[in-house]
Amino acid sequence: MKYRSAFDIIGPVMIGPSSSHTAGAARIGRVARTLFEKQPSRAVISLYGSFAKTYQGHGTDLALVAGLLDFDTFDERIPHSLEIAEMVGMEVIIRAEQAVTDHPNTVKINLFSDDTELEVIGISIGGGTIEIIEINSFKLKLSGDPAILVIHQDRFGIISSVTTVLSNYEINIGHMEVARKDKGEMAIMVIEVDQKIDDDVICELKQLPNVTKVIRMVE
Numbered sequence: 001m002k003y004r005s006a007f008d009i010i011g012p013v014m015i016g017p018s019s020s021h022t023a024g025a026a027r028i029g030r031v032a033r034t035l036f037e038k039q040p041s042r043a044v045i046s047l048y049g050s051f052a053k054t055y056q057g058h059g060t061d062l063a064l065v066a067g068l069l070d071f072d073t074f075d076e077r078i079p080h081s082l083e084i085a086e087m088v089g090m091e092v093i094i095r096a097e098q099a100v101t102d103h104p105n106t107v108k109i110n111l112f113s114d115d116t117e118l119e120v121i122g123i124s125i126g127g128g129t130i131e132i133i134e135i136n137s138f139k140l141k142l143s144g145d146p147a148i149l150v151i152h153q154d155r156f157g158i159i160s161s162v163t164t165v166l167s168n169y170e171i172n173i174g175h176m177e178v179a180r181k182d183k184g185e186m187a188i189m190v191i192e193v194d195q196k197i198d199d200d201v202i203c204e205l206k207q208l209p210n211v212t213k214v215i216r217m218v219e
Contacts, residue, residue, distance in 0.1 A: 022063045024124025029067020032109045032120040040111040042091040049104035052096040061094050138179040138188045146197050150189040151213040154180045161208050169201050
């Protein structure tokens, strides 16, 4: 695992007793909210392993919901996130699952609104560091930010077109991978970069042929 700064080792500024179970959980929730691109009306949170066994004592449920409300790890509203979710009309269902997963701190988040659904699976790997390992059944690895997700049709030349835009803006790619369900179908490009991604870059990427959506991850 790669550490980008001392804060990846000592942990983030946060509300809560555990960097893995609280800060990491809040970050997973916030990434899911970013990917959903709006406040969900319903959230089903399935906890596995250590998350399932200790979530109430460590406030994992509160942190995940706080992230879904777009609260950062140090937001003082985290202890009241369930009440706030009810106030803003977001139904929350918490499930402690018995299935054994590869990582002990695993959560699956299903988000719903009138016309949109999203499933995100994430793990908290320590010190507040997280990985998103699955989005709507696409297997991938999203571990840091700044980052963008490019949702596109699997067509010849699309990867080159995206990387050319980033190169034109002198944006260095730290990690990149592409996941697809089948040849020629929908695919997701995950790109982690070394600097902030400006609006101009996002707009240009959205205009590329066969690109259906570009999502900039929270920083």
